[in-house]
Amino acid sequence: MMDAMQYNITVRKGMFDGETCFEARVAELPDVAEYGDTYEEAYELALDSIETTAAIFAEKGKQMPAPIVSAEDFSGRVTLRLAKTLHRSLASVADQEGVSLNQHMVNVLSYYSGYCQGQVSTQQTKGYWATSAHYKAPTKSGARPKLRVVSTSSPQQQVGYS
The missing domain is CATH 3.30.160 (Double Stranded RNA Binding Domain)
Incomplete structure (x- = not known):
């Protein structure tokens, strides 16, 4: 019911x-x-x-939208188990960029969750300003990964670095 x-x-x-x-x-x-x-x-x-x-x-046989769960119901803390190679890769890229592994993972998750697109309202995020990074895998020649920085403060202004 x-x-x-x-x-x-x-x-x-x-x-x-x-x-x-x-x-x-x-x-x-x-x-x-x-x-x-x-x-x-x-x-x-x-x-x-x-x-x-x-x-x-x-x-009419339609699905009623479910109640939205409040952000206060979440602690913001997640524990992950990663493959050793993925852990190494993420830690390496974070080190190259001069950020902590935690911050790098938050950036990547924010990017893929839509924060960089401005798809999450500031009311839901309570003023959360993220800088998201999208990394391309290194080529076989050993070239450094490419980084594209995107800021939620201005989704139209995307700066790309190679």
């Missing part, structure tokens, strides 16, 4: 169509906006909209 209270509802007081009231929005359902004279009324209307949407989706 779906629990509407697991969804992310924000309620704010504001001026809407020339009238002061409370607006409730559901993060997982961006088209849902409910208005009430009180905070509680707007919140209850949003819960009702979530339940109604879920019933309509079920009736």
